[in-house]
Amino acid sequence: MSFWDSIKAPLDISTNGQEIDSLFLYITAWNVFFFLLVITGLFWFSYRYSAKRNKKADYTYGNTKKQLLATLAIGAAVFFAIDLNITRMSNDDMLGKFWNFPGDEEDTIKVEVLAQQWMWNFRYAGADGVFNTEDDILTNHELHIPVGKKVEFRVTSKDVIHSFYLPNARLKVDAMPGRISRLWFEPTQTGTFDIACAEMCGTHHYLMQGKMIVHSQEEYLAWLGEAQTVANYANDNENIDNFWGWKWETNK
Ligand SMILES: [Cu+2]
Known part of the structure; x- marks a missing residue:
């Protein structure tokens, strides 16, 4: 280089x-x-x-x-x-x-983000479009999104203050316990990009490196379908750790 x-x-x-x-x-x-x-x-x-x-x-x-x-x-x-x-x-x-959030535009991709020492948790609402139900899709460290669609994130933290940082979208928002921060962007090209924590959050702060995989729309749907099948039998209603999500408040 x-x-x-x-x-x-x-x-x-x-x-x-x-x-x-x-x-x-x-x-x-x-x-x-x-x-x-x-x-x-x-x-x-x-x-x-x-x-x-x-x-x-x-x-x-x-x-x-x-x-x-x-x-x-x-x-x-x-x-x-x-x-x-x-x-x-x-x-x-x-x-x-x-701050001009896509709001409830039909095809906005909605992702809930939970930061914790030292991991990024991502949650998709699944087929029913409702968060915190059994068909939710959960991933760690890996964020899958389609190109050419608006993606809105709602971000919070389980423990200390972290910061959800997407260098390739020039975006950064604090993840704070007890508060939900918002962020949105629209990816223009496919590929794998970095997600980082931009707030010194403890000994293993450096481990909070995630990957953002921007798929083509078909690829994304294929991933979603696959993840959905897994979610349908993997999600366990009794397991409280699986249900950290919250209701997606509709607002603009
Ligand atoms: Cu962190």
Whole structure:
């Protein structure tokens, strides 16, 4: 892997990931611009006013009013033109896209996620579409989803705070005991991608590496069918560990 490849962001496989990437680039570009501006000034003034070229020091008390006004003007310009603009852009992305949940759209894939030390548990409602029933499909560490469909996650934790992180979708949400966090995205290509825990959650934090397998739609249905058969005889109503799910509240 070349140096440039090693510092490149992971492959973006989501419809909205580019919003994060472009915001990141935008902020980086402004940082580089101001960095160069300051560095240029620093070197230019050091050169121009070095002792060699200016034997005699120039004493000045400055002009408080003028300097104050200039400082305020530059500060306000940066704040309104750059900072507020970044806030507006991220706000638009948040409200318009990332928090614009698919809700009850018919073919949204719904997955409940339970984080625990040190594992990811995933739950699908199964054929009846209702969570916490006998035909639920449960997986550990492996998330199966179809390409081109919206997937909504409801995330919580069994013990400490974890963070459900999908680097290839530029998404991350805290998994907190007693609370349900939400996340959604739409994958644009098939393949196997990483799931990580982005919150230091104990000794074996590093073991919370899951796999997200994005299938073609046919492949996904085949997987689902197979998993369903297994679920139908494997799920045990008496086993409390199997029924950690919760009712999926419909809201937008
Ligand atoms: Cu964790």
